[in-house]
Amino acid sequence: MKYLIFILFPIFVFSQDNLLNEIDTDSIGKQYEIATFKGLKIVNFESTKLVAKDEFTFIVSHRFGTIENGINTFFGLDDAVTRLNFVFGISDGLNIGVSRSSFQKIYESSLKYRILRQEKNGFPFTIVGFNAILINTALDKDNLPKLEFKHRLGYTAQLLISRKINTSFSLELAPTFFHDNYVLIDEQNNSQFALGFGGRYKLGKRWSINADYGWHLNRADNSPFKNPLSIGFDLETGGHVFQMHFTNAQPMNTNGFLGQGSGDWSDGNIYFGFNLSRVF
Amino acid sequence: MKKIFIKIIVINLFLFNCTNASESDLIDEQPIATITTYNDIKSIINNNCINCHQSPPLNGANTSLLTYDNVKNAVLNNNLINRISSQAGSPDAMPFGGPRLPQNLIDQIIKWKDDGLIEN
Numbered sequence: 415m416k417y418l419i420f421i422l423f424p425i426f427v428f429s430q431d432n433l434l435n436e437i438d439t440d441s442i443g444k445q446y447e448i449a450t451f452k453g454l455k456i457v458n459f460e461s462t463k464l465v466a467k468d469e470f471t472f473i474v475s476h477r478f479g480t481i482e483n484g485i486n487t488f489f490g491l492d493d494a495v496t497r498l499n500f501v502f503g504i505s506d507g508l509n510i511g512v513s514r515s516s517f518q519k520i521y522e523s524s525l526k527y528r529i530l531r532q533e534k535n536g537f538p539f540t541i542v543g544f545n546a547i548l549i550n551t552a553l554d555k556d557n558l559p560k561l562e563f564k565h566r567l568g569y570t571a572q573l574l575i576s577r578k579i580n581t582s583f584s585l586e587l588a589p590t591f592f593h594d595n596y597v598l599i600d601e602q603n604n605s606q607f608a609l610g611f612g613g614r615y616k617l618g619k620r621w622s623i624n625a626d627y628g629w630h631l632n633r634a635d636n637s638p639f640k641n642p643l644s645i646g647f648d649l650e651t652g653g654h655v656f657q658m659h660f661t662n663a664q665p666m667n668t669n670g671f672l673g674q675g676s677g678d679w680s681d682g683n684i685y686f687g688f689n690l691s692r693v694f
Numbered sequence: 695m696k697k698i699f700i701k702i703i704v705i706n707l708f709l710f711n712c713t714n715a716s717e718s719d720l721i722d723e724q725p726i727a728t729i730t731t732y733n734d735i736k737s738i739i740n741n742n743c744i745n746c747h748q749s750p751p752l753n754g755a756n757t758s759l760l761t762y763d764n765v766k767n768a769v770l771n772n773n774l775i776n777r778i779s780s781q782a783g784s785p786d787a788m789p790f791g792g793p794r795l796p797q798n799l800i801d802q803i804i805k806w807k808d809d810g811l812i813e814n
Contacts, residue, residue, distance in 0.1 A: 620697040
């Protein structure tokens with residue numbers, strides 16, 4: 415008996431090897447890259463992360479006033495802009511959201527949907543679509559006598575293409591089309607195009623440094639608004655993602671920070687802000 | 695599938711509502727009176743400022759703009775014209791958080807100052 419086991423031992427080992435192979439490949443199927451981004455946003459731009467099915471996420475974002483005024487406004491704390499955003503996962507690949515921003519009293523409803531996912535040893539990108547409709551309720555008929563409801567509307571259509579390059583580094587490209595039915599500057603085309611760039615680099619288990627930049631492709635020459643550049647840190651705690659950053663755009667909706675960011679890094683006119691998200 | 699179909703219809707409804715308006719399309723170009731008085735600009739102040747600049751002021755405002763004297767004082771000593779002229783989001787821009795006033799209204803207040811801040 416002992417001899418038999420001794421003789422058969424290599425066969426046992428061999429068959430176990432086979433089992434291990436099965437675990438490695440066939441029994442699991444496609445393996446997707448996860449945690450390309452930890453927040454729903456990089457800083458200003460949407461990331462390719464979605465809320466899971468039936469999960470309800472509440473995001474509070476602030477952009478304080480310009481830090482240029484220093485202690486006089488406590489580095490902008492006195493002039494904060496707030497956005498409350500509720501996002502619900504209809505499925506893992508389809509999210510709806512509603513938000514209200516105190517920048518021009520803008521209501522937004524949004525739809526975010528995953529088209530393709532990055533696979534390990536497979537398709538190299540995650541592609542997510544983002545669409546939103548915005549209603550600017552701060553426009554005032556007393557100031558603009560010919561104002562109609564349709565002038566308050568704005569639309570966003572955005573494609574988010576991200577790639578997790580290695581365990582700590584992810585990049586995103588965000589071609590964006592947005593249309594504001596009303597623009598402040600007469601020379602500005604209402605239909606506007608932009609290209610967003612974003613990235614995340616993990617510094618530690620719970621820390622990462624994030625940055626994004628929006629390159630506006632058809633801004634009017636006399637426009638006072640600037641392309642938004644933002645740099646920040648993500649801090650992950652259980653259940654929360656806390657994002658702190660500096661940016662030169664005070665609005666937080668896509669149409670806002672691309673079309674109406676007025677700060678300027680070169681003269682110190684930038685805003686401190688944070689996004690805080692909580693999953694229920 | 696049915697849901698997606700309904701969504702597409704709703705989105706299309708909104709898309710047909712596209713306009714290409716900007717500030718000059720939505721304002722009435724009135725000839726500016728030869729001399730602008732406080733009575734002419736009072737409605738601008740009332741529509742846009744006194745939500746917060748009441749007496750006593752609300753929401754962190756520090757002056758009230760209810761009366762002729764208030765507004766005159768704000769123009770002379772409190773930089774009112776510069777603050778309503780700067781872009782939203784710039785330091786000290788007013789109205790706070792809102793869009794900048796249409797340029798024709800800002801121009802009326804500037805003209806009131808140039809005409810000597812007359813009451814009526």
